[in-house]
Amino acid sequence: MxxxxxxxxIKEVGPRDGLQNEKSWIETVDKIAWINMLSESGVKEIEYSSFVNPKWIPALADARIVGKQIKRNPNVSYSALVPNLKGLDFALEVGIDRASVFMSASETHNLNNINKSIAETYPILKQVIEEAKQAGKLVTGYVSTVFDCPHEGKIAPSEVLRVCEKLLEFGVDDISLGDTIGSAVPSQVEQLLEGVLRHYQKEKIIMHFHDTRGMAIANIMTAMQYGINRFDSSIGGLGGCPYAQGAAGNVATNDVLYLLHGLGIHTGIDEQKIQEASLYIQEKLGKALPSRSLAYIKSAI
Amino acid sequence: MxxxxxxxxIKEVGPRDGLQNEKSWIETVDKIAWINMLSESGVKEIEYSSFVNPKWIPALADARIVGKQIKRNPNVSYSALVPNLKGLDFALEVGIDRASVFMSASETHNLNNINKSIAETYPILKQVIEEAKQAGKLVTGYVSTVFDCPHEGKIAPSEVLRVCEKLLEFGVDDISLGDTIGSAVPSQVEQLLEGVLRHYQKEKIIMHFHDTRGMAIANIMTAMQYGINRFDSSIGGLGGCPYAQGAAGNVATNDVLYLLHGLGIHTGIDEQKIQEASLYIQEKLGKALPSRSLAYIKSAI
Incomplete structure (x- = not known):
């Protein structure tokens, strides 16, 4: 090894990808207190909310208030999801260091998720990326369903590369490759990264795993063996699977830290503070979060 | 890859290692029906119970009735846990293909678990192994706490090798190395196997992971990269952690199968039948089992 x-x-995506898949409403004041806890955990990147139309993601309807009222730590880079120019304008007004745009490697998933074809999505994201860059912001391009699509099945690495190529051409600084339905096994990670890293530097690639079938930690191990050193994760494993109520969502930051620190890999993040912030949001949600190491530590206390 | x-x-250890850590009593008739389902799943090895004094493991107090009444599939090798000659005699009377003896690589864990020092345990296991071999049975030696001990902390590979050496000298056919508290990360698996495989053929080694912190699938990946191809797992992830109520126990057979079949590795096991047997025992236990892929499939139906 x-x-x-x-x-x-680690980019902590719990406040965005986590909460957006939870049915419960978390009070704005609690979200702010919780993001403030995360800001003091040593994590370097936090995705604090989404400026998508609240009709689509009611759980994050308070993005502007959250963005305005969180206490910014100068050592943390704050990002938010922006679907279009209107979303970007809100995000710029409220304050972001980085804008996250998103689309899917699967035509059908893109249609279902964004209500546009891949070809129709490109010009919108091009505008958003250009305006964000002009405003001096970093931009991440999320590409979802990079392994499997709930509608189309297996997605060929060439389909993923096609979308990455466009996003990089439009000016994104990096790409987050998402196992949106948490279905990949390590051989799929290997196959995709063999293709991706033939074209792009590993520094441009972030991996975004969901733990829906319990494969995420093994997939992170595999990606690290390819030199990938940026991962998205969600505190406590917050955020379910929109296709299966009760199933696990994003890989838990807690479990990722257990792995990394156990391997002697530095993250700068205080596990204890992550546990505390997990217990805080778990209590607000009123249900046990899926993180294995959180469940262990909580019950062992 | x-x-x-x-x-x-895969050796299915749910009826033994799984149930022994569950607080609920499963009716004998239900255990038998459930083990019969497992016998028809394509799994080649089932540990059906434990002939330990029922005072210590009340959940398995019906080992003799279970052993007598399960319908034996000639393609399945049935094993049971035996702590001493008395336990072995019961097991032989009832019927086993393989006896499983057990001890710990950690002196303190051995004392806590077996109430004897490692040195005091050896002659007892020597007798059991010899009698089982004389009766024409295979014998597996479980070595627990091979990575970390809840009392002593890190266990050196040399301590594990010392115990393996003795068990093999006494005549066991193979050794199952147990991450009893589910604490190992892949670098520990690597370190241990580097040592173990310098001395023993990989065919003699079985890995037995618990998923307490969500590392088990990554640890199995690592072990397979060393050529290990025998693993213990528990259906649905049945069986908790005696040190932390509510935490995950044995790695779930369901998740292991998702990994292996996804990697194109043959097991001969029908995932659908494993799901059905998982739902059966989950209903009897009256609580959700920790397997991620079980939770996914169940909720997606």
Missing amino acids: SNLPKYVQ | SNLPKYVQ
Whole structure:
């Protein structure tokens, strides 16, 4: 395991990808207190909300208030999801260091999720990326369903590369490749990264795993063996699966930290503070979060 | 991933290691019906119960009736846990293909678990192994706490090797190395297997992971990269952690099968039948089992 990275950067996506898949409404004041806890955990990147139309994601309807009222830590880069120019304008007004745009490698998933074809999505994202860059912001391009699509099945790495190519051409700084339905096994990660890293530097690639079938930690191990050292994760494993009520969502930051710190990989994140922030949001949600190490530590206390 | 095994043999330990850590009593008739379902799933090895004094494991107090009344599939090898000659005699009377003896690589865990020092345990196991071999049975030696001990912390590979050496000298056919508290990360698996495989053929080694912190699937991946192709797992992830109520126990057979079949590794096991047997025992226990892919499939139906 001598080829593993010495440092891994975690982007905490719980306040965005986590909450957007939870049915419960978390009070704005509680969200703010919780994001403030995350800001003091040592994590370097936090995606604090989404400026998507609240009709689509009611759980994040308070993005502007959250963005205005969280206490910004100068050592943390704050991002938010923006679907279009209107969303970007809100995000810029409220304050972001980084804009996250998103689309799918699967035509059908893109249609279902964004209500547009891939070809129709490109010009919109091009505008958003250009305006965000002009405003001096970093931009991440999320590409979802990079392994499997709930509608189309297996997605070929060439389909993923096609979308990455366009996003990079439009000016994104990096790409987050999403196992949106948490279905990949390590051989799929290998196959995709063999293709992706033939074209792009590993520094441009973030992996975004969901733990729906319990494969995420093994997939992260595999990605690290390819030199990938940036991962998205969600505190406590917050956020379910929109296709299966009760199933696990994003890989839990807690479990990722257990892995990384156990391997001697530096993250700068205080596990204890992550546990505390997990218990805080777990109590507000009123249900046990799926993280294994959270369940262990909580019950062992 | 060209170095992965083509075939992996799973030993289903749910009826033993799973149930022994569950607080609920499962009716004998239900256990039998359930083990019969497992016998028809394509799994080649089932540990059906434990002949430990029922005072210590009340959940398995009906081992003799279970052993007598399950319908034996000639394609399945049936094993049971035996702590001493008395337990072995019961097991032989009832019927086993394989006896499983057990001890710990950690002196303190051995004392806590067996109430004897490691040195005091050896002559007892020597007798059991010899009598089982004389009766024409296979014998597996479980070595627990091979990575970390809840009392002593890190266990050196040399401590594990010391116990393996003795068990093999006494005549066990193979050794199951147990991450009893589910604490290992892949670098620990690597370190242990580097040592173990310098001395023993990989065919003699079975890995037994618990998923307490969500590392088990990644640890199995690592072990397979060392050529290990025998794993213990528990249907649905049945069986908790005696040190932390509510935490996950044995790695779930369901999740292991999702990994293996996804990697194109043959097991001979029908995932659908494993799901059905999981739902059966989940209903009897009256609580959700921790397997991620079980939760996914159940909720997606």
